[in-house]
Amino acid sequence: MAAMASLSYLLPPKPIQFRLPSKIQQNFSKKTFRMQAAKLPVGVELPKEEPKLPAPFLGFTNTAEIWNSRACMIGLIGTFIVELILQKGILQIIGVDVGKGLDLPL
DSSP states (O other), X not given: XXXXXXXGGGSOOOOEEEEOOHHHHTTOSOSEEEEOOOXXXXXXXXXXXXXXXXXXXXXXXXXXXXXXXXXXXXXXXXHHHHXXXXXXXXXXXXXXXXXXXXXXXX
């Protein structure tokens, strides 16, 4: 039972009742409303114990990696848009001379 108590955050909460400010209450016929989380689907069971995850190594957490990948995608798309608008590659924009590379005949 102790394991179920620690997993109580997974259970749907009891209905919450809110009281609206008096100015807003005048506009509504009901003075309170209820909000309740969805119930678990049929056949879905809660885990019996919490998973034991290893400690993050040097700040490489899942959340940090998700934000890093989002920033990378935004930067890459931004680079494509700048190249599309200016009709130049990013190296030419920052002043690097772009030649023929190794000048290999293909």
